[in-house]
Amino acid sequence: MSNNIPVPLLDLKPQYQALKPELDAALARVAESQYFILGPEVECFEKGVSTYCNVDHGIGVSSGTDALIVAMMALGIQPGDEVITSPYTFFGTVGSIVRLGAKPVFVDIEPHTFNIDISKIEAAITPKTRVIAPVHLFGQMADMGSIMELAKAHNLIVIEDAAQAIGAKQNGQPACSFGDFGCLSFFPTKNLGGFGDGGMVVTPHAAHADRARQLRNHGMEPKYFHAHVGGNFRLDALQAAVLNVKLQHLDTWHEQRRENAAAYRKAFEKAGLTRNCDDLINGDLRGGILLPEELPGNYHIYNQFVVYADQRDALMEHMKAHNVGCEIYYPLSLHQQECFQNLGYQAGDFPHAERAAAMSVALPIYPDLSPEMIDRVVEVIAAFGTQ
Ligand SMILES: Cc1ncc(COP(=O)(O)O)c(C=O)c1O
Structure with a gap:
């Protein structure tokens, strides 16, 4: 063997060392402001990510899993609905469907890309199908052109699980800019990873965005008035501050x-x-x-x-x-x-x-x-x- 250097699967320390002055300043800025939940850092990050994904609206949430939950809650997904997705993905893709009482319907993957096999989706559509939720696994997009065509033909909603794929593109068009919702994760191992959990829902639809923004904060609008039951799915300012720095790189x-x-x-x-x-x-x-x-x-x-x-x-x-x-x-x-x-x-x-x-x-x-x-x-x- 020519060398025997250890090679970890992932080492985030060099990235932190390289950005330490910027990251430490961002954390200090939040500490000085004592503004910890949502607020200007989160708004800046929402704008940054939605622009990056070329989608009009971004709603920062507490994780990628919660992004999926908020998207489906905003769409009114409920028991009896079916959501078509891949069986070969992180648990959160499917756990979120089941937590809303809906039924995941699996379609096998293509072996060479690990992504959903679009030639098998149509056979899985039933009168109860409401959503197709392709996963852009490992950072490569599923065939969104074909999926959007199918969705249109069958009047279905598309939620892109882009937890692993922020910045991936298909024919020049970014992940999350095809479907009705895109869901992102900022778990530390992702290409854009925070100092803890974080996520975002992006959507081109203003009405969906308003609903998702309410739902991430207990369905509250205005303060202490609740037309809908949401949850605490908020992104915090410390995560947003870190992610604002990292997004530039x-x-x-x-x-x-x-x-x-x-x-x-x-x-x-x-x-x-x-x-x-x-x-x-x-x-x-x-x-x-x-x-x-x-x-x-x-x-x-x-x-x-x-x-x-x-x-x-x-x-x-x-x-x-x-x-x-x-x-x-x-x-x-x-x-x-x-x-x-x-x-x-x-x-x-x-x-x-x-x-x-x-x-x-x-x-x-x-x-x-x-x-x-x-x-x-x-x-x-x-x-x-x-x-
Ligand atoms: C494909 C996929 N979907 C959803 C999620 C959920 O994201 P989070 O861990 O931020 O809840 C992940 C994260 O690992 C993921 O890889």
Whole structure:
């Protein structure tokens, strides 16, 4: 082995060190103001993000999960309604649907992008369907052109779960600017991550925006008068202050992640480790890995760089033993989660999602990775096959 530097899956400390003067000043500004909940920092951040996403309205909320809940509450989603989404996503996508009493209806993913397979959506539409909620998983957008066409043909609402995909684009158009709502997360591991939880709902519709703004604060308008029951879904000023600083650097970080992805592609190719999707479907990656595909027209922001590997669990043991970080996103497709057994799905219903859960692994991709660290990751994976 040419070097043995440790490579964590994610290290946010270099980013903090680089921005420390700006971030510390922003935190101090809030402390001086003693204005902690909503207020000018949050309003500035709402404007910044909605402009960034090219959508008219932004409503800062307490998390990405709460963004989904507020969006669906604003739409009046209720028991009996069906929401079509992917079974291969973070729990919050689907937990939020169930918390409103609605029914998630799953559609399998495409293996090469991990995103919902649009060719299978139409068959899942019923008279009870109200929403299609595509997830832009790992930072690459689902096929929004086709989804919007389908939604229009069937008179359905579209909520983009862009928790992992702020700044991703499709044919130049940003994530969250296609659907009726876009939902964002600022969980610290996201490309735009706060110093805690945070989220935002964006929408082009003024009336939806007004309703969502009320709902995030107990449905209150004016003060202490409640026409609707909302909740405490407010974003706080400290998070907004941090995120206002970081938003200015987001495009640079996306580019660095993309450069890291390109470096991986080159290095895995050179090492003879890359396999194609047919190998995956045929059940034999021949000791290699399948890299994530970036589809033409897509600008992938690589919140995660997820590959498929033979003997995934053994490979992860090997990587960890050599101080290379890795993680499974996600080890169990949501249709197989214990809490969703009442939905009536079974093993085998979504074979691509199940295969992704069994064979995929995320590699380090954060902006501050050095070329030596990328080489080290590839070298350790290459050594697994020959040990
Ligand atoms: C696809 C997806 N949806 C929703 C969420 C929920 O966001 P949060 O963790 O901010 O509640 C996440 C966050 O991990 C996510 O990745």
